[in-house]
Amino acid sequence: MSKGPWKTSQFFAINIVAARSLSFSVAKFIDVVWDVIGGRGFAVVMAVLSFKVFRQYLTVSMRSHPATYQVFRAIYLESEPSIVSTYRLVKDCTTGRRRVVPATGLVFMVATLVFVLIFPTLSGSMTGYINVSRGFVQASGGDMVPFESLDFVAYVIHDGWRVNLTGNYIISLSVEGGHEYMQKIGDSSSWILPLLGGASMQVGCRGEKSRSLNCQLKNSTSHYAWQYGFYGLHNETSVWPTDHGNVTLAAPSLNISAFYLDDVSSSIGDGYGHEWVDPRTGQRPFSDEGRIGWTAANQTFTMEDIVANSTCQPVQNQYQWGLSLIQLLIAIILQGIWIIGLCVMSYTSNKHDPLEGGQPEVLRGWRALLTLAEAMNMELACSGIEPHVLKDDELQRQIDRHIGGGQVYSKSGGNDVVERRGFPNAGRAE
Structure with a gap:
């Protein structure tokens, strides 16, 4: 009669009950609060921490590996991932003329952006509220x-x-x-049930x-x-x-x-x-x-009687809220991988000092926008591209065709690109 928690049929089952005997309003309120705070709220926290580390990592990486305009924009000018920014990151890093960041860093950055995007859905999927069911056994008189x-x-x-x-x-x-x-x-x-192995009766x-x-x-x-x-x-x-x-x-x-x-x-x-x-x-x-x-009711029941004559019936207006064990473990494992990867990336970045060259802080906000604008104005002028007479999609095609997506170097890297340990060197575009 029991069901294993690891079967695929139990993937969405609420088998970790956190709150019992709730009214519908209370159960719904708890579920909404979880979705807002545990789902969307935690995703925002993950995005903030991830982008902070990504910017440090890319700052160091850009001393030897120039970032394309789209990659720079996705990491430095956005505060949380989107489907479009994730697509741009993957496209420029995999189909561009140059490798923007080391492969392991790229894979982890893309995986993190995807994880942050799906986390609110995963968080909402792992929880839910169901009607409370109580067990009954049929007595000899039918009661x-x-x-x-x-x-x-x-x-x-x-x-x-x-x-x-x-x-x-x-x-x-x-x-x-x-x-x-x-x-x-x-x-x-x-x-x-099978894990109980019997009930303690040592109660006087x-x-x-x-x-x-x-x-x-x-x-x-x-x-x-x-x-x-x-x-x-x-x-x-x-x-x-x-x-x-x-x-x-x-x-x-x-x-x-x-x-x-x-x-x-x-x-x-x-x-x-x-x-x-x-x-x-x-x-x-x-x-x-x-x-x-x-x-x-002055009647005895054996285990055989319980198994043969028991049934579950829902209790009106009583709900229980809980989580799916399988999905909870999946979320914990993914978060563990994310934390470890973020720590490794942060250690690698700080080992090379992202603020080298006298920068007050890692690029973000207006300073990042100015850096991108300076790089684009200089490179587009040298390439003979007139951005003011082109539509946005035409300008994007010109950038991809003539300058390989553009290139932005870290200002702390100086004029000479130096191979730095942990970030393999890549040739600069002419």
Whole structure:
């Protein structure tokens, strides 16, 4: 019944629940806030950090590898990536006459721009809100019993009338939340059910529970079984303990059986029976987890009953908000690669000092615009291109055809291009 979280069918499944039992308005509000802050907001932060490092890297690279006008414009004059700027960067770097930046730097820059572009979509895709579903199991009379009302079965006194109880009287462990082991069947995280391996029953009747009749009976039954065993095999008189005194019972002892009982270190009051050995078989029947059982509405349910007769039904106006495990891991891995690459690129850039030559800061804004304008005016004039009489697309074709996309060098590089370590030399355009 459980589904593995790594199957392709679980790619969009919300299997990490972060908030439960929400109204539609609250769930929608959380989802919108996540999309704005976690998606678009974080993409802006990534863009700012990435362009800062890219400008440092390109400043150093341009001392030996001139940047084309389009590449310079995409990195220095824009503050966040776009489809057009990314396309220009790829086009000029792969089809131009010269290699603008080292290949590894180019690949990482393009990959980062694409990642920043798709991150808001990836962030929105990995989260969502779904209707809360609760598990129910069908009782013998046809009624649907919710999982949260199930309690672990401890003992069954088959001849309960001997101690003023009904026959086949069911005694539960009175464990708050004892239904959680099976509640996972109705949860979107049902794939973790096999990992539980059983439910801890090492909870005694404490606090307010200790005043309940069921807890008194459980303690009495546990103590009685510890003294006389199970199945009425003790063929002598026995004493049934109560809070109002002991009751002597004629032989044989009470016919008591049990479901699965956890190992509670032979605690008499907390559910004795895990270590009990049946003298007829030499086995410990109540230590078998396959005997685990639940009770509700004076009826017992085994694991087979739960699997065969359980169903999930949505709860009206209750939602849960969460994330997809697969997509979350993909996002974390991609962000890890981005952080490592950015650190390596920043280290490489700072090793060669991007501000060499007395520049007050790495080019950006108006200073970058002036640098591009100076380079274009000088190169276009030398090439005989008249930009003022050409349309924009005609000017772009002239630049591509006659000067190979243009070239902008870092002013800190001086007039002579010097090969610098970490940035392979490339011939300058004539």
